[in-house]
Amino acid sequence: MKYDSSVDINIAKAPTSKIDSVDFENLKFGHIFTDHMLVCDYEDGAWKTPEIKPYGPIQLDPSAKVFHYGQAVFEGMKAYRDDNDQIWLFRPDENFKRINKSSARLAIPEFPEEYFFTGLEELLKLEKDWIKKGFGNSLYIRPFVIATEPGVLASPGTKYKFMIICSPAKSYYTGEVRVQISERYSRAADGGVGAAKAAGNYAAQFYPTNLAKDAGFQQIIWTDANTHEFLEEAGTMNVFFRVNDTLLTAPTSDRILDGVTRKSIIALAEANNIPVEVRRVTVQEIVDAAKAGTLKEIFGAGTAAVINPIQGFGYKGEKYELPKLTDTYASFFKNKLMKIQYNLDKDQFGWRYLVKE
Numbered sequence: 001m002k003y004d005s006s007v008d009i010n011i012a013k014a015p016t017s018k019i020d021s022v023d024f025e026n027l028k029f030g031h032i033f034t035d036h037m038l039v040c041d042y043e044d045g046a047w048k049t050p051e052i053k054p055y056g057p058i059q060l061d062p063s064a065k066v067f068h069y070g071q072a073v074f075e076g077m078k079a080y081r082d083d084n085d086q087i088w089l090f091r092p093d094e095n096f097k098r099i100n101k102s103s104a105r106l107a108i109p110e111f112p113e114e115y116f117f118t119g120l121e122e123l124l125k126l127e128k129d130w131i132k133k134g135f136g137n138s139l140y141i142r143p144f145v146i147a148t149e150p151g152v153l154a155s156p157g158t159k160y161k162f163m164i165i166c167s168p169a170k171s172y173y174t175g176e177v178r179v180q181i182s183e184r185y186s187r188a189a190d191g192g193v194g195a196a197k198a199a200g201n202y203a204a205q206f207y208p209t210n211l212a213k214d215a216g217f218q219q220i221i222w223t224d225a226n227t228h229e230f231l232e233e234a235g236t237m238n239v240f241f242r243v244n245d246t247l248l249t250a251p252t253s254d255r256i257l258d259g260v261t262r263k264s265i266i267a268l269a270e271a272n273n274i275p276v277e278v279r280r281v282t283v284q285e286i287v288d289a290a291k292a293g294t295l296k297e298i299f300g301a302g303t304a305a306v307i308n309p310i311q312g313f314g315y316k317g318e319k320y321e322l323p324k325l326t327d328t329y330a331s332f333f334k335n336k337l338m339k340i341q342y343n344l345d346k347d348q349f350g351w352r353y354l355v356k357e
């Protein structure tokens, strides 16, 4: 528990649990939700005390601003169970800071830290049986905020709902991933909302991603909106390139999400003497490296996907395959990261966060 909390959360327990009907070995990402959810309303200029309720539909006015103007932000986190049945979070302070950063960009009121941590921990204690032991098993946690005020005046709402829902998870992507480098579409622009985890950022990706899928790829690598010469993010993840033995990734900006997995990989690379360059990466240098055989790996990094190797890419009608290496940076970082997350390795950076019973 982060606080000796004075927040007295009202808990209404679900009368029954659906846990026995869940096949934990065959989970499709984000399809099944646990028995409870956290709900906290903002009204009259203040966040009310959070409540935990049975998971279920919520009632909103059809004119609620979230439906019309997309005033909504979210986070992605995970909880892990170690071999001694302790429950851990990974760098939750980063998610807390980022949801408020995203909220600020979308004119949503800041959510109190004590409510975030106390609410989350109470919810996780209630749902602990949903967090299964075993490397790769986790509980995906989705905090989000929506504008609930009725009315279609295009201005920020005065009523909001902060909620947390949880879903047992294994892997996000299955099978090999090949990406199309975007020549036309962008995820974000300078001065826009790309650095925020705004719901609309993801909706805007669906159409170009469908086009990429029609062309035989699973995802896109987004390029910058101005010139389409620089590589930015991969689908719903930050992206890393290994050229020879150097790791390259784009710097965070207005357009690029400050990913928790991304910054953890950079710190792990530095601590393990892996050369890492955080700089703008051009499409041309990656195409040239692929042609020269010096492009060894591409991988995406994010909470849901963890680290996802990318086997090939398409650009301007050409397809490029990456070598199938045995010792990859992707597996090195995934293993390092997961060993910290599952309390199987020392936590030299203090990233692990124990959820006390």
Ligand code: COI
Pocket (backbone or CB within 6 Å): 075, 076, 077, 202, 236, 302, 303, 304, 305
């Ligand atoms: C996450 O990795 O947690 C995200 O929020 C990406 C989402 C599209 C699943």
